[in-house]
Amino acid sequence: MAESPRATSGHDRAPPRIRVHALSVRYGDHLALDRVDLSVAAGEVVVLLGESGSGKTTLLRAIAGFTEPTAGRIHLGSTDVTDAPPHARGLGLVVQNYALFPHLRVAENVAFGLRARKRPRPQIERTVARFLEMTGMASHARRYPHELSGGQQQRVAIARALAIEPPALLLDEPLSALDAPLRADMLDELRRLHAELPQTAIVYVTHDQTEAIAIGHRIVLLNAGRIVADGVPRDLHDTPPNRYTAEFFGQANLLPVRVLEGTADARADRNRIAARIADRTIWARGSADAPRSGAALLCVRPHDLRIEETQAQTPDGNHLDGIVRSAQWLGATQRVVVEAGPSTIRVDRPASEALPTPGARVRVSFSADCAVVLADR
Amino acid sequence: MGRAHRLSRALVASVPLVVLGVIFLYPFALLAVEAFARPGGGYGFGTFAAILAGHAFRDALFATLRIALTATATCLVLGSALALLIRFVAFPGARALGRLVDVYLAFPSFLVALSLTFLYGNSGLVRSLWTSALGLPAVDASRSFLYGFWGVVLAEVTYYTPFVMRPVLAALEVIDRAQLEVASGLGERPWGVLRRVVFPELVPALIAGGSLCLLLTMNEFGIILVMGVKDVITLPMMIYGKAIDEFDYPAASAVAICNVALSLGLNFTYRQSLERAPR
Numbered sequence: 001m002a003e004s005p006r007a008t009s010g011h012d013r014a015p016p017r018i019r020v021h022a023l024s025v026r027y028g029d030h031l032a033l034d035r036v037d038l039s040v041a042a043g044e045v046v047v048l049l050g051e052s053g054s055g056k057t058t059l060l061r062a063i064a065g066f067t068e069p070t071a072g073r074i075h076l077g078s079t080d081v082t083d084a085p086p087h088a089r090g091l092g093l094v095v096q097n098y099a100l101f102p103h104l105r106v107a108e109n110v111a112f113g114l115r116a117r118k119r120p121r122p123q124i125e126r127t128v129a130r131f132l133e134m135t136g137m138a139s140h141a142r143r144y145p146h147e148l149s150g151g152q153q154q155r156v157a158i159a160r161a162l163a164i165e166p167p168a169l170l171l172d173e174p175l176s177a178l179d180a181p182l183r184a185d186m187l188d189e190l191r192r193l194h195a196e197l198p199q200t201a202i203v204y205v206t207h208d209q210t211e212a213i214a215i216g217h218r219i220v221l222l223n224a225g226r227i228v229a230d231g232v233p234r235d236l237h238d239t240p241p242n243r244y245t246a247e248f249f250g251q252a253n254l255l256p257v258r259v260l261e262g263t264a265d266a267r268a269d270r271n272r273i274a275a276r277i278a279d280r281t282i283w284a285r286g287s288a289d290a291p292r293s294g295a296a297l298l299c300v301r302p303h304d305l306r307i308e309e310t311q312a313q314t315p316d317g318n319h320l321d322g323i324v325r326s327a328q329w330l331g332a333t334q335r336v337v338v339e340a341g342p343s344t345i346r347v348d349r350p351a352s353e354a355l356p357t358p359g360a361r362v363r364v365s366f367s368a369d370c371a372v373v374l375a376d377r
Numbered sequence: 378m379g380r381a382h383r384l385s386r387a388l389v390a391s392v393p394l395v396v397l398g399v400i401f402l403y404p405f406a407l408l409a410v411e412a413f414a415r416p417g418g419g420y421g422f423g424t425f426a427a428i429l430a431g432h433a434f435r436d437a438l439f440a441t442l443r444i445a446l447t448a449t450a451t452c453l454v455l456g457s458a459l460a461l462l463i464r465f466v467a468f469p470g471a472r473a474l475g476r477l478v479d480v481y482l483a484f485p486s487f488l489v490a491l492s493l494t495f496l497y498g499n500s501g502l503v504r505s506l507w508t509s510a511l512g513l514p515a516v517d518a519s520r521s522f523l524y525g526f527w528g529v530v531l532a533e534v535t536y537y538t539p540f541v542m543r544p545v546l547a548a549l550e551v552i553d554r555a556q557l558e559v560a561s562g563l564g565e566r567p568w569g570v571l572r573r574v575v576f577p578e579l580v581p582a583l584i585a586g587g588s589l590c591l592l593l594t595m596n597e598f599g600i601i602l603v604m605g606v607k608d609v610i611t612l613p614m615m616i617y618g619k620a621i622d623e624f625d626y627p628a629a630s631a632v633a634i635c636n637v638a639l640s641l642g643l644n645f646t647y648r649q650s651l652e653r654a655p656r
Contacts, residue, residue, distance in 0.1 A: 066558055086561040093562035099555035103577040112573070113563030157559075164563055 015078045016041050017168045017201035018063060023072030025058050025225075032058040034225040035072070040168065045194060045202040047216035049209065049248070055225040056205045057172060063203065064170055065089050076167065087116075092161030096173040098153040100145035106156050107132065107141040113164035131159040134196060135189075151182045158193065168201040175211060187214045209249055213237070221245055239287050239372050246299045246374060253305070254297045255343045257282075259373060261293035273373045278341040282318045284371035297376045302348040304370035307336060307362050314365040320345065321363050324356045338364050405637075412630035424627045425634075433615065434632065441611040444526065445594040448533040452590045453583060455534065456541025461571070463542075464549040475546055478539045487599035489536040493528070494604060524606055532600045537593060541586035548582035549575070581651060588647035592640060612636045 018040040025033040033055045040046045048056040061067040063074060065086035074082045081089050092113075100109050107128050114124045132138040135155040145153055154174060161169055174190075175183045191214075194202060206212055212219050213233045221229040221236065221244070229236050229245040240246035246254060257275035273286040275298060284298060308314065310321060322340030329351060336347040336356055345364055356362060413420045428434050463471045496502050552575060560570045598613040610618070612632060620629035 064558075064562055086558065087564050087566050089562070090564060091562060093559050095555045095559065097553065097555060099553055099559045101556060101560075101574055101577075112560065112565070116560075116563055116565040116569055116573075160559075160563070170562075 014042060015075070017044075017077065018203065019075040020059070020063065021073045021075070023059070023062060023074065024070045025055075025062060025067055026070040031225050033062070033069075036222075036225075036227055038220060038227070040201045040203055042167075042201055043198050045204060045215055045217045047212040047219045048203060048205045048222060049207070049212045049216075049219050050222035051207055053224075054222040056207075056222050058225075059222070060170055060172055060203060060205045063168075064091055064093055090164065090166055092164060092166035092169040094154070094157050094161050094169070094171045094174045096176050098145075098150075098157040098177075100153055100156055100160075102145055104144075105141065106137060106143050106145070106148070109145065109156055110160045110163050112160060117164065127163055127165075131163045134162070134193065135159040150178050151186060154178065154186065155189070158190075162193070162197065162200075166200070168203060171202065171204045173205055173207070176206075176208075183211070187211060190215060221248060239285065240299060240374060241287050241289060242375055242377055243297055244377075246297070246372075250301055251346065252299045252301050253343075253345050254299055255345070256376070257296055257298045257373065259291055259293050259296050272368060275373055277343075278320060280317075280320065282320075282371070283316045283368040284318075284373045285369065287372050287374040289375055290373045291375055295376060296373050299372045299374055300345075300366050300370060302335070302346040303333075304366055305345065305347040306365050307338070307347055307349065307356060308365050310361050310363050312363055312365070314363070316368045318368055318371065319363050319365040321361065324358050324360045324362055326358055327355045329355060338362060340364060408630045408633055411626050412634050414627065416627075424631045428628055428631045428635075433610070434635075437610045437612050437615040437632075438635075440526075440609055441595055441613075444529055444533065444609070444611060445591055445597075448530050448537060448594045449587055449590040451530065451534045452538045452541045453587050456538045456586060457545055457579065457583065459538070460542045460545040460549060461575075463546065478542050478546065481539045482543065484536075485599065486536045486597065487603040490532045490600040490603040493532050493535065524604070524608075526609055528604060529601055529606055529609055532604060533594050533597060536600065537590045540589050540593065541583070544582040544586045545579055548579050552578055584647070584650050588643065588650075592643055592647070595643070596636065596640060612639075 016039040018038070020036060020038040023033055023036045023038075024031065036055070036059060038046070038059070048059055050056045058067055062069050065081070065084060065088075069082065072082075073080055076089060076091070101112065104112070110128045110131055111124050114127055119127075128141075129138065132141055135158055137152065137155050137159060140148060140152060140156075145156070148156065154177075158174070171190075175186050178186060194200065202215075204212075204215060216233055218231065219229070219233050219236055220227055223244050229241050231241075236245055237249045240249060240252070243254060246252040255277055257277045260274040260276060260281065271286055272283050273290060274281050274283055275296065277298060282298070290296060308319070312319075320338075320340040320343070322338040322345065325337045325339050325344070327334060327336045332351055333348045334351050334353070334355055336349060338345045338347060347364060412424055413422070415421050415423055462468075463475050494501060556574055557570055560574045561567070565573060596613060597611070598617065601609060601611060601614055602617070613636065616629045616632045616636065619625045619632060
């Protein structure tokens, strides 16, 4: 499993900031988290990604201390905090609806955690000023929350969480209440803040894969209370370990294939697997636990496919012949749907190319580097 | 059509005014006339001066304020505590208890007084247990705490506490749980969260509930009458005494005018403070 470069450089001996071991959470009959393991190093940004009900928020709330685990342990640094109340854990928390204290001014909101810790007044003032400056809210210090826009409120919420200088910052869908352009700005802002506080570990919960890819050093994908994938965003995208991951990231085409036994590593230079689809043999990379024979899935992203003349030569001989079902112009790209035997294939092409006519016979080709064979589960 | 329409509108609008005049303003005017009338004819402040100068009025005013303030303060503390328990301590039946508060508000106040006399009164449950079950010497009934200041306060607290609980529960309902979680995540202990986050957001509800309590306890009459308290004379009791026992209508009217002025003043202060309360 890949680690972020920041996490491994120079902190090898320090215990991880957060370590979750075999954590389960049960609500009545419903198992919200099923023996989950997670480790977050200093300076690392880990995204907990999943649909609603996947257990991502439950995991975050268990780390924060608001949800009592049924089994398993949680460590912060070298301290076991499984049974510690939230106020004893010292983690910064930012939630979707900001949850600013409405009766307190911006500066008082940011000072809240420091006052709870009984810090001396001059120190509180210095720290509050520093974090208001860092989040660009210094000029709004005397305002009340209801006088601020959503984006400004979220900046204050982030400043308030950072002011206690927590070892780890927990963000629960922090941008979901903002509209799209503002969300992109805030993502940039979060990345910049993290660059200023490179030691702070961040656990970021979201259901949005774009956000996850934009901010995560590592993405932990959850489904039905279990971790289904854990890795660097690029790896999860390019070489998804399983069907769920492939579908979650970027609407991959998943075509049923039969792996030809004994073809793994057949070409000595690269890890290549041969598989049968329709009446053709195609070549693709294999994911970590791809089956060595029998039924599997071929995963190809829509933008990695090309549409060619029916007689065109293709590298690796990787192609499928089919009939164009539909072709739609989408601005920057066009989406072509091709029916090839039992499979329906989505192809995204640059809008500059000529739009194919529905009913036309075409050849869909792809490079073996862009195709991955993975287990069907 | 336009004129007929305007006429019918004017008629409709005048109905509530006429009703208000007949059932509220007219009796009130009679009261004022009675209070300001001189015995020999004409009007003046004679009756007022006599009443205000007397010990009886000052004692009654003092007793009224003392009971109302003590009862209101107790209601605020008890009502907030109960509302917090119902909202935050997940005990079985908490929600049902919250709804019961609404039902309780519909009870007449003297029923509470009556039930208290069954409990603590002359032949009440506590007294019979005291003498028969515990074999202790009988205590003079008239010296039961129920027949004095604390009895009235107890009865009023029992009856008016829900008047504080209702708005406090409503205010607690709209406090975002995420705020409480963020506060404890920031390192604040449960008491600190209560003091620094919950309480400030309850201030408008406490002002509303407390003012209502103060207003109602100042004008409380049924409880004191039903309990038959001898030595506690409040303004409403004084009005009752003057009018019914002594047939001194001018004096009763003068005291009533003072009572109304006190209530209106309080109502005004309450509205002012509610407007200034933080949102």
